[in-house]
Amino acid sequence: MSGLIEGLPDAVALRCLARVPFYLYPKLELVSRSWKAVIRSTELFKARQEVGSAEELLCVCAFDPENLWQMYDPLRDLWITLPVLPSKIRHLAHFGAVSTGGKLFVLGGGSDAVDPSTGDQDGSFATNEVWSYDPIMRRWDQRASMILPRAMFACCVLKGKIIVAGGFTSCRKSISQAEMYDPEKDVWITIPDLHRTHNSACTGLVIGGKLHVLHKGLSTVQVLDHVGSGWTVEDYSWLQGPMAVVQGDLYVMSHGLIFKQEKEVRKVVVSASEFRRRIGFAMTGLRDEIYVIGGVIGPDRFNWDIKPMSDVDVLTELGREVVSMEDTGIEECEHDNNETNINDKPEEDTQFEESEQNNKDVEVAPALISVHPTQNSVAVAVGSDLRVFNLLEDCAVNLVDGSAGASHSDSIRAIRYGANGKLFVSAGDDKLVKVWSTESWRCISTVCSEKRVSAVAIGNDGLHVCFADKFGVVWVVDLPVDGSEAPLNKKAVPLLAHYCSIITSLEFSPDGRFIISADRDFKIRVTVFPKKPLDGAHEIQSFCLGHTEFVSCLAFICTPECSQGILVSGGGDSTVRMWDIISGSLLDTCDVGAKAGHLKTDASEANYSTITDICTIPDCTLIAVAFQSLQGIMLLSCDLQSQTLSVAKLVSIVGESFIPTSLGSSISGGLLWMVTGASKLHGSDVSSLSGVKVISGFKKSSPDSLDQEAVVLEDNEIPGGSKLLEKLQGSISIDEKVFLAAAEAVKTAMCNLLIKKQYSVEKREFRKRTRNDKKVKQ
Template identity: 55%
Template sequence: MAEAAGGPEEGEHSQEAEVSPALIAVHPLEKSVVVAIGSELRVFDLEGDKAISLLDNSGGPPHSGDVKAVAFGAEGNLFASAGNDKLVKVWATDSWSCIRSVCSEKRLSAVAISHDGHFVLFADKFGVIWIFSLDVGDDNASAEEKAVPLLGHYCSIITSLKFSPDGQFIASADRDFKIRVTVFPKRPLKGAHEIQSFCLGHTDFVSCLAFICAQDSGQAFLLSGSGDSTVCLWNFLTGCLLDTCEVGLKAGVLGPDREEQNQNTAAVTDLCAAPDGSLIAAIVQGLHGVVLMRCNFPGKSLNLARVVVVGNAFVPTSLGTSSAGERLWMAMGASDRSSRSPAAALTRLRVVEVLGAAAAGARVLEDGEVPGGRRLLGGLQGRPEVAGEEEELLAAAAEVAAAAVRDLLVKRQYSVENRELRKRSRNDRKQKQEQQHQRGRDLHC
């Protein structure tokens, strides 16, 4: 989540290069958990009760920049990571070996794997979604096996990519308040040209997406979180807004008089949901915990289930859950390349056990109760236990990361004079003027 096309801000660029939130991803069957912090991927095998050492036989370089997006495939047999080093890496989770590395021209902000496991999609920060095939000898693949453009958002940072439960649609969100739902084509390497709908209604950047599906009817819905401090429920086939949950207000982060407050200080920065909608969770900036919701499928509405406060020193930066939605995994931390503090490489994990249907109850597990116990915490946090002072440093770093992500996604407003000044200082304008001057000199010679 960084600069947009047409002239990134220097402040935006430097901030994003220095601070990146820790990410967490959970295997669909909760066989493993992955934490990304900076350029490091930490994997713990819950079935084998051991930390995993990654093996890279792809022939490509390792991650050297902050990892900004991670995703498991629908079946959990593939995992993808992408980030600031303009690199996408695909891992086979049976051996945790890298089977493919693809380089991009731009830094990356989102990644997804098609349901059949044949294609990997990634988004760059200039608004283009790219795709490449994992099938060797695929007739549709290019000879160089490079990524090709699939679709684009016009010069807007793409913040999230999610496949619908049946794999027939791909939803993409951006910082310009838009959600686009696109038909995933039968020959995706030829491009995706059929737009199913636009889901329009947020009043600030859209930060995260998730799909849920009613078990009885099989009807699927789309969830979205935004900088406007809301989570929305959509009929993504028609683009119709079904319900809006004011999570910032209901969590007590925002007061009733929203006009006198900076709404962006309560931005929804991450969202996850069990496929059946039994667990819907959202991170609201300013809340030392998480908001749990449930979907009333017959009424097509979102209801607040409860607010889980973890503690004053815990500021989550990322969420993950399995298909069953029995546990919610939360990561706190940030990679700060400008800091020499040991906490810059640490993360803090907490797990919420969901009790009963539709998140009727919830309990924050103690460290000894977490699946994998101390061994897991040691492998994923950077050390088994985080001391009180370090935990406070982690919380401060997490708040900085959340603020940095929010500030990068909020579009700045400029006066007419300022806009004209920025246009004149653009590198492409300078190059064009220099070329015109050179042609003029050549004509006079």
């Protein structure tokens, strides 16, 4: 390495070459043999580190052509194509990729092509091979193989060593083993295993000098400070979605927004709504920016085309730039940065405020009904009014609540009897969850929620009450074992989370082993209910995926022959679906909207007849279904042997405008109770109204047939008669036109609540300024 630059010592010449941009090195090699030797030497790499000229480059693997890597120079907007990765595995996917010591490392993974005979990816779902790319030598080298083959695993660099943990060795087996690689010695060693594994992909992040391993679907994070101390389990309740670490801070993309996520606090930093339809993309941090790379758009319900993306989007807190992999010119998008005096109110706020107020005026809540397990009493909720009738004593119930004023100050969104009938729970938009004793109808506990409550459930043993809020968190409260009616001052603790998705329904499995939650993002989650619920529920049994619109309701078919029960669900896609909760597999689907003739031929969202409620008839395999626009109910029959659903009967309420909003039944009685109505009706003289109907004909003597015709009882035939109707309806008779208006208002309100909205930037900013969902101090 003598005489690099005439008149300069080689040490000085080396530092001069170290300051030359990396992309020019291939040209510098052509100057002379001595220059080529120094350009490819480790001394030059060390010199670049010393003089501070080391560059951060973004490495991207393209799916097509296969195993092709590129490096992006963000300072010069330049793409550099690398030699093809010489792995024998075609279309390598689900691998780990990290950089350390100035080299790129590609670890594990497998082929993305499925072998139909085995179900494995091209016969190689997971490999243990390791490759490194040296940008100075411009070549790939095979390094020592991992101890275990793995795919979909966590892979990070911690203190100069590469650590891999978790993942899958085959498409059917997840692992908890972890190992560490020393790049200088080219040696792998085992390190302590993860505390738990899960049947889902995992990822790794280094934050604050610690390795964090996250499994998809779990709220817990497993943390490694250093190898000797092993892993610790923390429950940070982080949002789920693509993640990136930028200058030591964690950022998460969720529901079209970028959140800055700390341990238990998050805040929105920038909108990313254009990525809501893009899937399969990569997200990473580089310098002080977030890069969103590639992916595909589609398919969705209205568009079956798949459009591959070659874009690289650069997101910052102040703006956004777009870079195309094919066209390296940077296109700068418009970005408005308006400042408003804190004491002034922008003119557009007034317009948005009027719009928001109109929305609040028509924010109706459907009437709800719940029946005591042995039909001792019936409860109806409409608006903030909770009405209960005692069937045993044939009289209305007076609720006893120690709090001043009405029991609830805003619309009730969920009511539920416990399995043994000793407890009753009501909750709603006033962020209060009230637990009642059904013996005295005294409120024994009032729990404050941080957000509006959307669903409730009571444990089969009566020891825990769970409720879900509109932010997607399920909370749990423990109750006294002795069944005491003494007032309780309880504070809820988080049990699990659906991460910013409104939870629409909660159910415990008949054996009490699982808690099932459904949300507006089309998914149903089956979670193992822990022995110590106050410590959180961290084990997901399965996800039931198949609905193409929000899931609105859940119920269990439970017979003596099937004590574990079979889950059924209804949704905004007009279907009732039957599930195996252990595996999450879909057993059958019944398109009740199409069978009832309530779907039009076009595919617009508004033409779907949403399932508003489903109710299983105890000790038989009949399912009652209520959905929008149907004046009555549909009865489905479930064949447990063939695991199929079929339409048994359509029960119409002739001559009346009665579209049920909620259904209820009891273990005894052979009756199906229905309610229709709503609260906060805009433009009506009646603020809240409800109507009650009952269908008979469900006897244990013929539980699976309708030999005894299902009949809509007349008002004077309903248990409790006019007394019950006057209590639950508020009046014995109500104008049918009002009920039609209520049904239409409920339909509109459900769409507004559960179908996701796209807001303009201006309206989103206004909603931020006027939001009123701050945490309630307890």
